[in-house]
Amino acid sequence: MGKAIIIAGVPGTGKSSLARELARVLGTEAIDLSRFAIDNGLILEYDASRKTYVIDEEAVASRIKRIVENRDGYVIIDTHYPEIIDPGIVDKVVVLRLNPLELEKRLLDRGWGREKVNENVMAEILGTVSVNALEAFGENKIYELDVSGKSIDVVLGEALAVVRGEAGFEPGLRINWLEQIPVEALERFEKYGGDSDGF
Ligand SMILES: Nc1ncnc2c1ncn2[C@@H]1O[C@H](COP(=O)(O)OP(=O)(O)OP(=O)(O)O)[C@@H](O)[C@H]1O
Ligand SMILES: [Mg+2]
Incomplete structure (x- = not known):
């Protein structure tokens, strides 16, 4: 039975870029969870006001569980909602943290509007992804990487250190x-x- 390494973080922190590189170096596959949901039609609706798809979390979780269980070794999964994945198949959750x-x-460069940018920047400031992941998986499976000002190669090196179990990436008050x-x-x-009704 395989195990998942989840690359988490708010949009724009570099999850997909890292997941692809990590999968390449480890000789395994990377699954972008949003892409996976859309490609497999695991969508409940399109939220026009937020311009996002609402994914069928249960269906995605059970498909991912089957995929991971049928592999040997690691599967790399990137998502900003790690808590939808069954903790039983998860080895580690690496949360990417980026200076606001x-x-x-990065988000303005994507052409995103102020409201959407601020919503995500505030989530980063509050550490929302880490807090939710800690609640879902417990502190022994959660790691945080400060990717600010670091090239993808440097981030990859640090992610490999996390995979090898090296110390120094524990979540907590390090990133404030x-x-x-x-x-x-x-x-x-x-x-x-x-709050999005304030705009
Ligand atoms: N370490 C890095 N240094 C500079 N730019 C980076 C780095 N990592 C990723 N980027 C760039 O930042 C942007 C966002 O990266 P990426 O798409 O990997 O983020 P993401 O977390 O997967 O976002 P989303 O949640 O929206 O899918 C891309 O333009 C990417 O090239
Ligand atoms: Mg992505």
Whole structure:
């Protein structure tokens, strides 16, 4: 029976880029969970206001479980909702953390609107993906990589260290963006972000 290594993080943190590289180096496959859901028709509806597909989480989870169980070794999965995956098949969850200012730039460069950018930047500031993953998988399976200012090669090297079980990537208070971003930036993110009916 195989095991999943999940690459998690808010949109734009570099999950798919890392998952592809990690799978290549480990000689295994990478599954982009959103792509997988769309390609396999595991969609409940299209949310026009948010311009996103609502995926059928149960169907995706059971398909992924079957795939992982039928493999030997690791399967790399990237998603911003790791908590939908059955903890029984998960070896490690690696949460990518990116400085909010760098994340803001990447999401604006994608052409995303202010509201959507701020929603995701605020999720990064609050560590929402890590908090949800900790709740779902427990602290022994969760690792955090600060990818700010690092090339994909450097990030890949650190991810391989996590896979080998090296210390230094435990979640916790190591990453605290509130200490690192100017108060004006925080005001900018709060102004149009958070609750989506405020825009
Ligand atoms: N380490 C890095 N340094 C600089 N740019 C990067 C790095 N990793 C990824 N990128 C770039 O950032 C953008 C987002 O990367 P990617 O698509 O891998 O993120 P993602 O987390 O999978 O996003 P989504 O959740 O929307 O699928 C891409 O343009 C990618 O080329
Ligand atoms: Mg992606």
